[in-house]
Each structure stands twice: as C-alpha cells, then as structure tokens.
Amino acid sequence: MRKKIKNVDFAVDEHIWGHRLYDEQLPHLTVLEFLGVLGSNTAAPLASPSEQVHYRPQRQIRLRALLFNNPFVESIRERPISDEEKWREWMDRFEDDSTKLGDQDMGYLRAVFASFDDFAKAIELLRSSAFEARSNKRWSSKFVFPFGPDALYEDLRIDAKGGASNDRRFFARTGELLYLMLSRAKRGPELGAKLVERLFDQNKTMNRLVKAMQGEAQLVDAAREVGPLPYESHPRFDRMCEDWLAILSRDMPVYDALEHLIVNAGLNLLLYFLECAKTVAGDADPVEMVCEIVAQRTKVRALSGDSYHANQALSVRAIRAEVESVKLDPRWDAAMQSNSLEVGCVDLMREMFQWPTDDDDDKEYLNLRGDELVAKLVEKAESRHEQHVGKIHATWSKSIGLSSRRLSRRNRYAPNDRLLKTLVVTIVETRMQFDEFLSEAKRRYGIVIGDVEGARLVLEKRVDQDALSDNRRNLETRLVGLGLVRRLSDSCSFVENPFSSQGDE
Template sequence: MIISKDISFAVDEHIWGHRLYDEQLPHLTVLEFLNVLLSNSDAPLREKSGEAIRYQPQHQTRLRNLLFNNPYIDLIRSEHIPDDAKWSRWLSLFNQDATEPADQHLPQLRRNFSTFDDFGRAIELIRASAFEGQSNKRWSSRFVFPFGPDALYEDLRFDSKANASNDRRFFARTGELLYLMMSRAQRGAELGSQIVTRLFAHDAPMNRLVKALQGEPQKASNSKEVGYLPHAHDARFDQLCDDWLAILNRDLPVYDGLDHLITLTGLNLLLYFLEQGRRTVRDAEPVEFLCEIISSQRTKIRSLSIAGYQHNQNLSQRAVLAYIESLRSAPEWEKALASDDPSGACAMLVKQKFQYEKDDDSSLDGLSGDQLLDRLADRARSRHEQHLGKLHGTWARAIGLSSRRLTRRVRYAPSDRLLKALVVAVVDGAMEFSEFLAEIHRRYGIVVGHAEGRRFVQSQQIDQEALMNNANNLETRLLALGLVRRLSDSCAFVENPFSRRGAV
C-alpha cells in the first residue's frame, strides 16, 4: 500500500500514521487541526466512507506581514510628526521587506483605523497574543492566537522572489492526524458542531479586529489531502473527543479553555503514541506515568519514575524493530523465500510494503532475506531516531508531564498547568479526591497514590507509604491552587471552579 508519494521509506507510518512529528508541538498541532476543520466547517469532523478528506488552508499573507514582518511600526508611533506623515513614512519602510506591499491595502487600513496610533495599538495587541512570542522563528512561521476564522493560517516558507510554499516542519500533518482521530470518534460530529459554534464566530470582537487588518481571506491556490491514519477506531480517539467536549462545555471563555485543550490534546496524542507502540511489541504492561509530586524532600518515587520514563522513551524504537521482525513470520514472506528467486521476491515484497526502493543509492537486489531485514531495521532505526523517536521526550516536557527539577535526570512530575487541565476536564462540580486519582489513572494512566500503584507495591518496587505520601503531596498542591476543599483530615474534594453545575 502506498501511504504517500512523498514518502520514500515507510515503517513508522504503518504503526502510527502519517504523521506524528516531534517539532510540531501540541499548540501547533491544534492550530493545524483548526485549519483543516475551518475548511470543512460545512460538515465538521464527519468522515465519509471511501472519500478522502481535503482542505484548502488560508495563507493570510497580509496579516502575518503586518504582525511579524513589520519592525518599524513602534518606531514611527513614537515620532512627533503629523498622522499623514506617519502613514507615509511607515508605508515606505514597510514595503522594503514585505512580501506583499501595502500600497493597495492602505486606503482600507486608513478607513478601518482612524489614526496611525490606533493602527499600531491594534497590531501590538494581536502580536502580544502570538504563540512563542519571544521566538526567533522566521516571521512566516509565527502564529497568532486563534481568535476566530480570520486568525487561522498554515505554516509558509517564502523564497527570494516572495513566492510562498507550505512548510512541513511546524505543520507536519500531526494536526491532520488529529482531525482524522476526532472524525473517527463516536461523538466526533457533535464536537465538530461545537467547535464551529464556539471558535469560528466571525463577529467575535477580536476576530473583527484581525479582519480589519487582514481584509478578505487569502487562501492556498489548491486544496490538499489529509494524512494517513491506519486505525479505523480506537478508545483513545473517543477519550480525546470527550475531553474536548468537556472543556468546551465548562463555564469559562473559550479563549481561556484553549490552553487546557492544547494540554490535553498533547497528553492524549502522547498516550496514543505509547499505546500503539505497546501493542506492536505486545507488551502486557499498561502505559502508565508514575508521577512524583515534587515536594521539599526527596521521595522514594523519583528513581522509579525515572525508570518508567526511560521505559516509555525506548518503547517506540522497540515497536519499529518488532514491526519489521514480524515480517519474518508472515505468510507472504515465507512464500517469497520458497520462490524460485527468493532474493528478488523478498526485495519486491519489501518495496511494496515499506516503499523501500534503495538505501544510500545502493540497490536491494541480491540480498538474502535476512540481510534485507537487517538493512531495513538499520534504516528504520536511524530514520525513527531523527524525529518520531524524540516525540515522547519533547511532548512530555511541552505539556508539563516531565521535569528535571531537583534532579539531573528526567522523570514524570506534573506541572500546575497540567494539573489544572486535568481537573477542568475530569471533574464535573466536585469529586472525592481518591475518586479523582482513580479517574486520571483510568483515563490517562497517571499513577499518584497507592491504589493506582498497586502493582508497584505488589512487586516490591516501592512501599505503600511512599505512594500515600505522594498522594498527600498532590492534595496539598491542589489545595494551594484552589482546586481542593477539605472537609476533614480524611475527606477532601477536588473542585472544578468552571463546572456549569457548580460545586456540591
């Protein structure tokens, strides 16, 4: 099966899809996902059997030039010259570097903003909302907060002649994969309608301000087909969808909820990555994150959490090698070995299954079956280590699941940001603390207390008291965040301040 003509060698894609990518962090994944959904807003998150999903992303070249390729505006705002002179001076300087000169847009900008200072303040306000505000990324790979449909656009690269092409470094198809997952969830259509209603309001105040700068949307000249997801159904897709619906139904502004959506999207995609790896290697142990709740004293859990982190870090590479090794016992491989030309038949099978034509300009012809699989494994290992093999470490850090704090080695230690997102998604009103621990373990494999860490106690890797103290540290942490109410020393409730029903 040909997954994509753009791929010259495919192993990772058969396990996880095309594609998960370490440099496309969760916030960029959600932005790409919203671009796909915007282009399909007439039937959002509705995958039709036998039909490929396509989308035509926006470029919004004018907007991103004004926001991120416009270093002169602050300087000109500070000059004590007439308003007309400010506009004239800005236009002259802006056109020197802009890929799209502002001459044709100047009359509209002057109609939308009564003074140059108003124009400058609008740019300052929207620019301040940008993701990675202090980043040194090129201006065409910087993204504004998704205030509405006019604020969405894809990653672009401009050549020396100002011609734009989409770049797959930061919009690497992970958002497309997310769209397919949501479309295949049981409540996907319900979620699609919610997102269109809540996030794609054209008359939202900040979206109107963005449109005043951008004008009419600028779209890509051609539509594109989304990536490839090998699984028709998965419980993780449903959990991901349910988390989005829970947060969108909370009593908080959608803009405030977006950070929780990004965090939990990253957590669920990380779990999908690890769960598919576990299934491929046929590992009987569940995917879990034994989390140390950082306190003033060193805990016994730290070394065990470090070990668990390293186990998960190596899981995906084991999965790649196991997937290749599984070919040895496949009927078609045995048939190829028994053919009149086993070398040629095996090479043809590898080409068909993995889109593997040659290695470093060397032909695969003439290699025995074992030699062919060994070379395939080496190539797959090397390719995997470049990006996908880094996803666990990069994403765990990005969502606040892992930390080096107080130690030289990485272990699972959740940040306040992740803890808040978990409470907002999981708790509807109030939930008894032990029930909360059980629920985050059931949904996300997060182990904090002794009940959820029973297997570690039974195998004598850690004692029950250490896990009980760890749970107490989490309760104290949530209390400091205003997310726990204690009724007595032995009774505490986790409370979601944004629940529609309110606390009980």
C-alpha cells in the same frame, strides 16, 4: 495491500502512527493546524469521512507581516510628526520590506483605523496574544492566537526570490491526523458542531479586528488531502473527543478553554503514540506513567524516572517489531524456500514498506538475502526514527508540563500546575472525591500517583506503600494551594472544578 504513503523513502513509522507525527510540531501548533482543516470543513465538521478529507488552508500573508515583520511601527508611532506623515512613512517602509505577495498595497488600513496610534495599539494587542512571539523563528512561522476563522493560517517558507511554499517543519501534518482521529470518534460530529459554534464566529470582536488587519482572506491555490491514519477507530480517539466535549461544556470563555484543549490534545496524542508502540511491540500491558509530585525529597523520584525512560524506549522497540513482522507473513517462508528468494523477499518488502525501490540509492539492497534485507531496513528505520518521531515522547511531555528535570539529573514524570489544572477541568464536572479523581486519572491517562493506583508496583516491591502515600498527600497539598481541593476532614477531601459545567450551580 497497505495504502501507499506519498513522499517517503520507506513507510515504517507511518504504518504504526500515521503520516505524520512530528516532534517539532508541538501541541499548540498541532491544534492550530487542526483548526485550519476544520475551517475548510465547517459544513460537516468532524463528520466520519467516507472519502478522503480535503482542506484549503489560508495564508494570511498581510496579517502575519503586519504582526511579525513590522519592526518600525513603534518607532514611527513615537515620532513627533503628524498622523498623516506617520502613515506615509510607515507605508513606504512597509512596502520596501514587503514580500510582494499581496502585501505591497496596505492603503485599506487608513479606512479601518481612525489614527496611526490606534493602528499601532491594535498591532501591539494582537502581538501580545501570539504564540512564541518572542522566539527566533522566522516571521512567517509565527502565529496569532486563533481568535476566529480569520486568524488561522498555515506555516509558510518565503524564499529570497519572493516565492512562498508551505513548510512541513512546524505544520508537519500532525494537525491533519488530529482531525482524522476526532472525526473517527463516536461523538465526532457533535464535537465538530460545538467547535464551529464556539471558535468560528466571524463576528467576535477579536476576529473582526484580525479581519480588519488582514482584509480579504488569502488562500492556497488548490485543496490538499490529509492523512493517512492507519486506524478506523481507536479508544484514544473516543477518549480525546469526550475530553474536549467536557472542556467545552465548562463555564469559561472559549479562549481560556482553548488552552486546556491544547494541553489535553498533547496528553492524548502522547498516549496514542505510546499505546500504538506497545501494541506493535507485542506488549499488552496498559501504558503507565508514575508521576512524582515534586517536594523537597521524595522516594518516588527514581521510580518516576524509570517509568519515563521505559516509555521513551517503547517506540524504538515498535520500529524493530514492525519491520520484522514481515517474517510472519506466510509468503515470506515461501520466498525464502524458492529458488529466486531475493526477488520474492524484495517484492514482499516493497509491498509492506515501499522499500527497496529501483532508484539508484536502493540498488545496492536489491541483491541482499531475506534476513539481510530486514536487518538493513531496521537500521534505516531506526536511524530515521531517532531524528524526529523518536523524540516525540521527550519533547511533547515537556511541552505539556508532564515531565521535568527539576531537582534531578534525569527526566522523569513530574506534572506542573498547568497540566494539573487541565486534568481537574477535564475530569471533574463539579466536584469529586480526591481518591476517585486519582482513580479516574489512572483509568483515562495511565497516571499513577497514590498507593491504590500503584498497588502493582508495591506488590512487585519496586516501591513501598508509604512512599506512594506521601506522593498522594503531596498532590493533595498542591491542589489545595491551587484552590482545586477542599478538605472536609483528614480523611475526606474533594476536588472542585472552579469552572463547573454550564448550567450547574
């Protein structure tokens, strides 16, 4: 019997991808939530769990209020009054706007900062590093850069009465799934130890500044369970783990490496989403993403758009296939042939999908015949899927710089410089022949750029070889411009990682 998923009307998406992938939780928010789970499990980070994983996230209300609900600090700083008067006026105004959730008495800041000007400059510095600092999100849903363990906190909703609760809009549990994925990778514990070593040093300068702002950590009252994730192992879990270990081995500051980890996480989670959809839909072909390297005009543009939209449709196919899979259960035929067929089919649907229930909302479905039950759940599942999970491919591919509508009327795969840099940092240890780099990008991520990687498309006469060869040359030229390719001759180019692995010359 499948494990029951809490707090869902019916479980279809959850059985395919886990609880839960969510389009509004972009990759940077996913990694932030992941780090929150990791921060509660530093004693055995990413150890393969024999029991349910729990974590107790921080709230850090004082820190986020200082950074994102403190609009008057600059104006007070500029006033021609004494330092003492600046502190007094600021504290009065801040207390008036406080949530009364531990942020009403900020007197400890006087002992931390030598002057109000130093305090205001620290606020400015931390704000400048924040994710989406200029967005119109509420202040309790904005996040400082994860400089260390004291900079991590969950998404919060603070109501008009001063109550605070975790919000599942931007921290929708995708980071929890990411934690489970990496903990189930073969080298998960090795990665966990490396992440804790590099990202959870409380003595790092910026983390000490964050801690000075926040004071004592504010945690939720009770620990939470993560997941569930339907797969004990998956090739994509191992691929992402290997990628992260490679990125962390590069000779770059960990804060720079974190940007590449975020992009890589988004790419691998997107591929997990597509691969699971293909498997459930009964499509054995590997995921492919034909990428146009944007130039003035290319013959690959239409093919890249077709590739994008074919992948966009995968998840809806998977939803229908998942619901209709109930008909493959031998008990379904027995239920259809029995005298009480509706009851038998209803019981099987409940066992597999937690639907229909005995609640008033579902009573109208209890008397449907077997095929009608399946059709109704397909309709409901597709409708719910389209609201958020079905938007993952479009939203995430845009977020990581994989897709674009530039110079086109429809979306297609057209990687930007940020994604290309992450691919080089991840794939190339020191240097690699350009053709080998293209082959590795296809093997790891299904990215098709040149004529060799797209040979199947040429054989099927979907594109001519010259078009893909031009696309390959466009990428080479682009990487030369980024300082990531060195041409030795017209037929010999090398991709070079400017952040060669630690210890390499």
